[in-house]
Amino acid sequence: MPRIQVVPLLEVVRETPTTMTYRFRADLGGQPGQFLMVWIPRYDELPMALSYLGAVKGITVRDYGDATHILAAFNAGDRIGIRGPYGNVFRLQGEKVLAVGGGSGMASMIAAIESFAQQGARVVTAVGAKAANELLFVERANASGEVHIATDDGSRGFKGFVPALAEKLVEREKFDQVLTCGPERMMKAVVDLARKHHVPVQASLERYMKCGIGICDACSLDDQLVCVDGPIFTAEQLEGSEDFGHFRRDKSGRRVAA
Amino acid sequence: MPRIQVVPLLEVVRETPTTMTYRFRADLGGQPGQFLMVWIPRYDELPMALSYLGAVKGITVRDYGDATHILAAFNAGDRIGIRGPYGNVFRLQGEKVLAVGGGSGMASMIAAIESFAQQGARVVTAVGAKAANELLFVERANASGEVHIATDDGSRGFKGFVPALAEKLVEREKFDQVLTCGPERMMKAVVDLARKHHVPVQASLERYMKCGIGICDACSLDDQLVCVDGPIFTAEQLEGSEDFGHFRRDKSGRRVAA
Amino acid sequence: MVDLRTEVAGVRLRNPTMLASGFLDETGGSMARVYEAGAGAVVTKSIGPQPREGYPNPTIVELDAGLLNAVGLPNPGIVEYEREVKRAHAAGAVVIGSVFGKDADEYATVAAKMATYGVKAIELNLSCPHAKGLGTEIAQHEDAVQEFTRAVKDVVSLPVFPKLSPNVQDITTFAVAAEKGGADGIVAINTLKAMAITPELKMPSLANRFGGLSGPAIRPIGVRAVYDICEKVHIPVIGVGGIGSGRDALEYIMAGASAVQVGTAIISKGLGVFNEITKEMASLLEDAGFRSVPEAIGVAHA
Amino acid sequence: MVDLRTEVAGVRLRNPTMLASGFLDETGGSMARVYEAGAGAVVTKSIGPQPREGYPNPTIVELDAGLLNAVGLPNPGIVEYEREVKRAHAAGAVVIGSVFGKDADEYATVAAKMATYGVKAIELNLSCPHAKGLGTEIAQHEDAVQEFTRAVKDVVSLPVFPKLSPNVQDITTFAVAAEKGGADGIVAINTLKAMAITPELKMPSLANRFGGLSGPAIRPIGVRAVYDICEKVHIPVIGVGGIGSGRDALEYIMAGASAVQVGTAIISKGLGVFNEITKEMASLLEDAGFRSVPEAIGVAHA
Numbered sequence A, B: 001m002p003r004i005q006v007v008p009l010l011e012v013v014r015e016t017p018t019t020m021t022y023r024f025r026a027d028l029g030g031q032p033g034q035f036l037m038v039w040i041p042r043y044d045e046l047p048m049a050l051s052y053l054g055a056v057k058g059i060t061v062r063d064y065g066d067a068t069h070i071l072a073a074f075n076a077g078d079r080i081g082i083r084g085p086y087g088n089v090f091r092l093q094g095e096k097v098l099a100v101g102g103g104s105g106m107a108s109m110i111a112a113i114e115s116f117a118q119q120g121a122r123v124v125t126a127v128g129a130k131a132a133n134e135l136l137f138v139e140r141a142n143a144s145g146e147v148h149i150a151t152d153d154g155s156r157g158f159k160g161f162v163p164a165l166a167e168k169l170v171e172r173e174k175f176d177q178v179l180t181c182g183p184e185r186m187m188k189a190v191v192d193l194a195r196k197h198h199v200p201v202q203a204s205l206e207r208y209m210k211c212g213i214g215i216c217d218a219c220s221l222d223d224q225l226v227c228v229d230g231p232i233f234t235a236e237q238l239e240g241s242e243d244f245g246h247f248r249r250d251k252s253g254r255r256v257a258a
Numbered sequence C, D: 001m002v003d004l005r006t007e008v009a010g011v012r013l014r015n016p017t018m019l020a021s022g023f024l025d026e027t028g029g030s031m032a033r034v035y036e037a038g039a040g041a042v043v044t045k046s047i048g049p050q051p052r053e054g055y056p057n058p059t060i061v062e063l064d065a066g067l068l069n070a071v072g073l074p075n076p077g078i079v080e081y082e083r084e085v086k087r088a089h090a091a092g093a094v095v096i097g098s099v100f101g102k103d104a105d106e107y108a109t110v111a112a113k114m115a116t117y118g119v120k121a122i123e124l125n126l127s128c129p130h131a132k133g134l135g136t137e138i139a140q141h142e143d144a145v146q147e148f149t150r151a152v153k154d155v156v157s158l159p160v161f162p163k164l165s166p167n168v169q170d171i172t173t174f175a176v177a178a179e180k181g182g183a184d185g186i187v188a189i190n191t192l193k194a195m196a197i198t199p200e201l202k203m204p205s206l207a208n209r210f211g212g213l214s215g216p217a218i219r220p221i222g223v224r225a226v227y228d229i230c231e232k233v234h235i236p237v238i239g240v241g242g243i244g245s246g247r248d249a250l251e252y253i254m255a256g257a258s259a260v261q262v263g264t265a266i267i268s269k270g271l272g273v274f275n276e277i278t279k280e281m282a283s284l285l286e287d288a289g290f291r292s293v294p295e296a297i298g299v300a301h302a
């Protein structure tokens, strides 16, 4: 049996001007934080977090570059290829959780937010975006706990970057853990502040991927592989990393500024 | 995982001047009537019935031609390759069973004789051989029921062929089924007499085999394959057969006299 | 409902599956049974001029990803084989006669005789990777493929399908040679040169040491061969190698095959494999919006 | 206890397993980790003169019997790669540098540079089946294999191991050419030309359409290649293709390999595969009465 499943899209939902959710039925499991390799026929195959885990799975994709732009024009009935789920899982530690999401990073965390709330945890989510209309999954997060908002332009909530908002929340309340996903510099700031406040943190990293299954070395971060050792790393794992927040690999494997 | 297991012989037991039992541990199941393909390294690979089904399996082999003659010189510690078990199974039908074995044919039936007896059936075995010292598994059959003996030279028991002895037993007592294994002409006689007396019969046939798994067509009998449809056939299946008792295939696939 | 009928060089098939040569086709009884089980056609065992015993056992080794064999072309010879073809025809089977020989003459002689038995086409086994000194070895050169094909075409008025070996640098040059020799279609692929060793016995697992690999392991190699060949020739191609499902069959068909052959999958799926393949193929074709098999042939080249 | 140490053309190995080129060897961190996980040596990704992005995704397709890939030789180029080799050496790894180029000169230039990084041997990738216009395609001719090998031998004083393609009629003629070119050892085999089609999308599964097949599917093909090569050359052979267990490794060693490389099995077994292989190998060797790896090399030829 081939590991790739071809699935027709059941529904395409616009979440923000630049972000769409694609829903489909697939014969696979999937836990919070895991991702699929998504084949956009004739264009590319990309890692995408599972933003819906139920019988009808979902991915939520920002129209970002060439392939995601093509995907943005897909409609219900169009077919994509998927394989996975791959990667490790967000783990609930304790009872009070702060989730800090930037931009499309919310797509990787929303399933964890919902799952942790369902397990009885208090989940506070700090959502950041450039502007109000780019905020992702505010309602889903709200239905699972408390939501705080930051926008770069101040069009909604706190004006500024979401790590600064997160710091306020951490100072206000003692959390048992912090989750984060978003641009790497943002995550670096969140990891640093969590470390400062002695709160355990799990950060979901993004790296260019080819295989998704731990052989091609495209996704390496120091001597870790984001596809199989991650995408979720703890502060301890990232401590002393030469790459995190600083370097990534380009398609040729060259180490370039992150 | 390769399907061939290499096993050291734990024990080699002489059963008759020309027949030896080889015992070995193997990671496989096996039910009464099934066979293994037995690789005699550097010589041949041959089908052999499982004459012992427990944790320590066994095959019982007549020193007959080239390869079995080589095997006759094997000792404990020597290694053979085995694959299987293959083929269908002797089935208990009713409560009174007559087993009719000729020569090394007892090797295929003895596990069924023991198993049927254990399930509570009355098992009467008619064992035939050229001479008294060639009788196989008389004691094991005796421990599982009643034994009657026929030898061609009259050196023990009934003087004559075992089908004639079987006919007497069938006339004496109403059996629910007949099992038989031995030279094909003998089996033909047994099948005919069982049919005459309206007793269901299961005959375990022997054909030259290559694959043992239903692809090479070496073992065909009319449009049946002895390796996967057999080796055990009912009188109904053999009724109208052009081959049974008359023709077999040689190694080139030519149809020759049985 | 998808129409599964197809046609290869004038040979009409109720569905695009055929029994591959060397599987349950030494006897007419078995061929009849395979046809009754749903195959669109049956290809005979490769038959030579004389009876041949083949290699000693072990001749077959099941591996994790495929089957290794060195049966060594056992066959009862073309004279005796008449009986088997007749038996298969009596059951209504569409029979394609596979032949081999040691040179062009022998191929032609055996093929001519096979043609008189009423088969619908001749397959030339130019590709058995483990039979020394037969045409199957000679045919590792493009010239020989062209010559043997021509020799057979000259003596039969049936479609002729040379079956090619993947054990070459570029199989398409052989396909082109066959086409030049007058072939009406190409069969690809035969088994790959391979070997297994049983470490516990410190020796090769086959009596013949070397053998040919078939089954799932070789499907991607066969699909590529068919795809490549279809870009170079104008005659139909019959795909074979590792097919065990409708999906597998469609890989070949979309790569350009007009029909497919099935062998090793019989081990795991039994003769039900033919019906299973045609059923799954029909449902996948339907999902993809095709109404017939010919519509799907070669679409992956787009 | 069986002594697992072995040696290939003077390169001493703590055990006969190596990481195959193309797996977790684009970065020094990963190579260090693989060595720490138990590999006897690590072979680098094949490195060329310039950075190269490789093909677009999908570049990898998992099939039932193996892995199909067309990554297209992505690599950061020989200059930048120094950093990665240093990082691997810092962890004590035994590193073999794999190189490619578009002609003999480029092979020699890249190899010479690689040699200055302190690697223990040079592997020449003469065999990638899906990179057009590179030496890997040119090297489908015996002359080129001899020439490229010679060119590299002329500029480095390390052992040189050409890695051969199975996509040829007879791999032994290439091994002989390599030996004539001065090779110190042969690596066999690279992946087989292959293709997969996704019927639901009516198109090839790889962006590059074609790719190379690795994994369990190709083990019997690799074992045969190694067996055949060992009958024709007098230099050591390193076996690669579908090895995932100690038993698999011993098939190659008994066929004549002095060491083995492991790639695709990492997918299913993770990096623990190296320890798993050496442990199982030791136990099978012990059962078979061998006290060291070299004693078992080539015993299946007896």
Ligand SMILES: Cc1cc2nc3c(=O)[nH]c(=O)nc-3n(C[C@H](O)[C@H](O)[C@H](O)COP(=O)(O)OP(=O)(O)OC[C@H]3O[C@@H](n4cnc5c(N)ncnc54)[C@H](O)[C@@H]3O)c2cc1C
Binding pocket: A035, A044, A045, A046, A047, A048, A049, A050, A059, A060, A061, A062, A063, A064, A065, A066, A067, A068, A069, A104, A107, A108, A205, A206, A207, A208, A209, A210, A226, A231, D057
């Ligand atoms: C584990 C994981 C989960 C992700 N989940 C999501 C998600 O849920 N939603 C979402 O919108 N994005 C997600 N991403 C990021 C997403 O994969 C990239 O943004 C996307 O690949 C950009 O593709 P593109 O072709 O449109 O851009 P391109 O024009 O190809 O490139 C723009 C940039 O995107 C990145 N990129 C391109 N291809 C890949 C690739 N194969 N793998 C990783 N990064 C790549 C590179 O940094 C590149 O410079 C995830 C990434 C990872 C690693």
Ligand SMILES: Cc1cc2nc3c(=O)[nH]c(=O)nc-3n(C[C@H](O)[C@H](O)[C@H](O)COP(=O)(O)OP(=O)(O)OC[C@H]3O[C@@H](n4cnc5c(N)ncnc54)[C@H](O)[C@@H]3O)c2cc1C
Binding pocket: B035, B044, B045, B046, B047, B048, B049, B050, B059, B060, B061, B062, B063, B064, B065, B066, B067, B068, B069, B104, B107, B108, B205, B206, B207, B208, B209, B210, B226, B231, C057
């Ligand atoms: C299902 C089955 C179960 C069997 N069980 C037993 C058993 O428990 N004990 C036993 O002693 N014998 C058994 N046999 C018969 C046994 O396989 C043959 O007697 C044996 O193969 C003879 O081998 P040889 O090399 O010594 O003789 P050879 O010199 O090779 O040939 C002698 C004759 O043996 C037969 N024979 C040879 N090779 C094979 C083969 N691969 N398959 C079938 N027949 C062959 C042929 O009729 C041949 O003419 C069984 C056969 C079958 C089909």
Ligand SMILES: Cc1cc2nc3c(=O)[nH]c(=O)nc-3n(C[C@H](O)[C@H](O)[C@H](O)COP(=O)(O)O)c2cc1C
Binding pocket: B215, B216, C020, C021, C022, C023, C045, C046, C067, C069, C071, C073, C098, C125, C128, C163, C189, C190, C191, C213, C214, C215, C216, C218, C240, C241, C242, C243, C261, C262, C263, C264, C265
């Ligand atoms: C046991 C066996 C016998 C074969 N005999 C022949 C043969 O006689 N002639 C032939 O052309 N191909 C022969 N083949 C090759 C098959 O016809 C087919 O090309 C190959 O097995 C690949 O298909 P598969 O993967 O479906 O088995 C044989 C293959 C096997 C395994």
Ligand SMILES: Cc1cc2nc3c(=O)[nH]c(=O)nc-3n(C[C@H](O)[C@H](O)[C@H](O)COP(=O)(O)O)c2cc1C
Binding pocket: A215, A216, D020, D021, D022, D023, D045, D046, D067, D069, D071, D073, D098, D125, D128, D163, D189, D190, D191, D213, D214, D215, D216, D218, D240, D241, D242, D243, D261, D262, D263, D264, D265
């Ligand atoms: C993703 C991938 C990348 C590869 N890259 C290279 C390479 O750069 N150079 C090379 O010589 N071989 C390369 N190969 C071939 C492997 O080194 C090896 O020869 C082949 O995969 C067979 O071994 P395996 O079955 O253990 O994987 C690559 C294989 C794969 C699957």
Ligand code: FES
Binding pocket: A208, A209, A210, A211, A212, A213, A214, A215, A216, A217, A218, A219, A220, A225, A226, A227, A228
């Ligand atoms: S994407 Fe290939 S190793 Fe992670």
Ligand code: FES
Binding pocket: B208, B209, B210, B211, B212, B213, B214, B215, B216, B217, B218, B219, B220, B225, B226, B227, B228
């Ligand atoms: S032995 Fe091969 S089909 Fe029965």
